[in-house]
Amino acid sequence: NRRIVLAARPRGLPTPENFRLEETAVPTPGEGQVLLRTLHLSLDPYMRQLMDEVPPLYAPSSVPVGEAMPGGTVSRVVDSRNAQFSPGDLVLGNAGWQDYALSDGQDLMPLGRMAQPSLALGGLGMPAFTAHVGLLDIGEPKPGETVVVAAATGAVGSVVGQIARLKGARVVGIAGGADKCRHAVEVLGFDACIDRHDPAFAARLAAACPEGIDVYFENVGGEVFDAVLPLLNIGARVPVCGHIADYNSETLPTGPNRLPLLTAALLQKRIRMQGFVILDHYGERFDAFRREMDEWVEAGKITLREDRIDGLENAPDAFIGLLQGRNFGKRVVRVAEA
Ligand code: NDP
Numbered sequence: 001n002r003r004i005v006l007a008a009r010p011r012g013l014p015t016p017e018n019f020r021l022e023e024t025a026v027p028t029p030g031e032g033q034v035l036l037r038t039l040h041l042s043l044d045p046y047m048r049q050l051m052d053e054v055p056p057l058y059a060p061s062s063v064p065v066g067e068a069m070p071g072g073t074v075s076r077v078v079d080s081r082n083a084q085f086s087p088g089d090l091v092l093g094n095a096g097w098q099d100y101a102l103s104d105g106q107d108l109m110p111l112g113r114m115a116q117p118s119l120a121l122g123g124l125g126m127p128a129f130t131a132h133v134g135l136l137d138i139g140e141p142k143p144g145e146t147v148v149v150a151a152a153t154g155a156v157g158s159v160v161g162q163i164a165r166l167k168g169a170r171v172v173g174i175a176g177g178a179d180k181c182r183h184a185v186e187v188l189g190f191d192a193c194i195d196r197h198d199p200a201f202a203a204r205l206a207a208a209c210p211e212g213i214d215v216y217f218e219n220v221g222g223e224v225f226d227a228v229l230p231l232l233n234i235g236a237r238v239p240v241c242g243h244i245a246d247y248n249s250e251t252l253p254t255g256p257n258r259l260p261l262l263t264a265a266l267l268q269k270r271i272r273m274q275g276f277v278i279l280d281h282y283g284e285r286f287d288a289f290r291r292e293m294d295e296w297v298e299a300g301k302i303t304l305r306e307d308r309i310d311g312l313e314n315a316p317d318a319f320i321g322l323l324q325g326r327n328f329g330k331r332v333v334r335v336a337e338a
Contacts, residue, residue, distance in 0.1 A: 001177045003068045003098035004315055006305045010051055013248045013323060017071070018051070019316040026100045033102050035087045036075035040097045041312070041333040042121035043319045044155075047071060048247045058277045069097040069315075071128060073269075074117045076338075085110075092120045097315050099335065117338065122330030123304030124293060127155035130241060130278040134218055134291045135160050136167075138239035138274050143168030145214035148231075149204075150174035150224045152184045152193055155304065155330035156241060160217045161190050162302045166251040171217070172208045174224055183328075187303055202227035212236075218273075229265055240275040248323060305329030 009018035029035045050070060051056070055062040063069060073095040077085045084104045085091070091108040095101035111120055122128065134156075141147050147164040151157040152173025161171045161184065173184040173193035184193035192208040194201060205227050212233035218225065222245025232238070265271060294300040307329040309318040315333050322331050 001100045002100060002312055003096075004049060004312065005068050006051060006063045006065050008065060009321065010048075010248075012250060012290050014048065014051065014316075014320050016316050016320070019311055022255050027102050028079045029079050029102055032082050032104055033157045034077050034082050034105055034108070035079035036073070036091070036093055036101050036103055037078045038073045038099055038101070038312075038335040039090075039338055040074040040118040041095075041097060041315060041335050042072040042119060042126075043103065043309075043315065043322050043327075043331045043333060044071070044127070045242060045244050045247060047319065048323055049160065058279060070094065071096050072109065072121055073101075073335075074120055077102070090114070090117055092125065097312065099312065118306060118308075118332050118334075119304060121332055122155050122306060123159065123297065123302070124290065126278060127279070128293055128304075129286060129289045131156045131159035131217075132293065133278060133281050133285055134241045134276055135163055135215070137285075138272075138276060139164075139197045139215040139217055141167050141215050141235050144170070146170045146172065146209050146211055146233075146246065147215040148172045148174065148209065148213045148228060149217040149219065149220040151242075151244065151325075153180040153328060154219070155302035156218070157219055158184075158188055158305065158329070159302065160219075162188055162296075164215070165189050165191075166296065166301060172205070172213075174205065174220075180328060182296060182303040183305070187305075192261065196224055206231055215239075215243060220276060226309065232265065232269055232271055236271045238267060238271060238273040240273060244323070250269070260334075307331045309333045311335075 001024050005020050010018045050063050051323050060263030075093045075095050079088040090111040094107050141164050147169040149157045149160045152175040164171045171190045173190045175181050181193035182197050184190040194204045209231050213231045214233050216228050216238045218240045219242045307327045312335045
């Protein structure tokens with residue numbers, strides 16, 4: 001049983017030294033437990049926050065040093081002492097960065113037969129659900145309005161933009177690099193996409209939004225938000241989903257305090273800016289999301305791009321790359337053959 005543990009807490013961007021690959025015995029399930037074999041491991045930006053000493057408010061604790069990195073997985077039940085699960089069952093679980101894990105079954109969701117089970121970690125799972133709730137319940141896009149989303153080809157952003165198009169909005173993406181921008185327009189159907197590395201990024205974004213921005217789905221924060229703020233319209237909605245530009249920062253940025261600019265914009269433009277944590281919404285909202293999303297994907301109205309990495313041993317590099325924009329689509333590690 002291979003597992004990747006947190007070897008040391010990172011300072012800034014994690015390095016390979018923050019992780020360690022260990023070999024342990026395959027655990028044996030006790031009464032009520034199942035033994036899971038990991039097939040696919042999801043890599044997600046929130047994992048960076050769990051590596052810090054002080055956990056984010058939405059998590060009960062951070063990862064203890066020396067413990068396996070946590071993570072959502074598609075797993076196969078290989079042994080069961082729980083009447084609800086049989087060997088061979090495919091489940092969505094939280095086995096983390098390891099080959100095998102035990103579960104009491106409470107956190108498992110049966111997947112039945114899925115053509116592409118790894119989609120349960122991306123386009124039919126948590127990231128797409130995040131896009132659906134944040135955009136529709138908080139962003140409330142109307143036909144003809146302009147919706148802007150960054151990390152536009154990523155797990156959440158790609159779905160935000162495509163749903164916004166389905167709702168009749170004009171969609172402008174922001175992504176890192178020409179290839180991603182081309183994909184956003186040509187494959188995902190965005191109206192425009194601006195490269196955040198372009199020296200003239202702010203001016204190009206303004207030019208792509210001649211009627212201002214009605215919904216800004218906030219995935220990244222940082223310099224992108226600086227460029228967006230002056231373009232927001234009166235009555236704009238800003239679902240605050242993530243701010244990945246800050247996840248590796250240990251100190252506040254230097255320079256003048258621009259908080260008054262934000263406060264004045266919020267007030268004068270009557271902007272509604274609302275954070276949300278997707279964990280809060282599963283009970284009342286997941287089934288409706290899955291029904292609608294399954295339909296859209298089946299009908300070819302939404303395209304999902306998976307960025308697959310082979311081998312558990314490559315998870316640390318793949319995760320560090322995710323935090324730097326080296327992923328192109330939903331990043332998933334294939335740990336074992338189905
Ligand atoms: P992505 O697949 O979008 O991957 C992360 C992307 O972020 C990178 O590919 C890169 O895209 C972009 N990025 C990285 N660093 C920066 C930076 N400094 N400035 C601007 N962009 C940057 O990840 P997810 O779709 O899984 O997550 C997107 C966001 O949603 C994250 O902030 C995440 O924390 C948040 N999230 C929040 C949830 C909630 O419950 N609130 C649930 C799930 C996700 P590029 O190089 O193309 O710009």
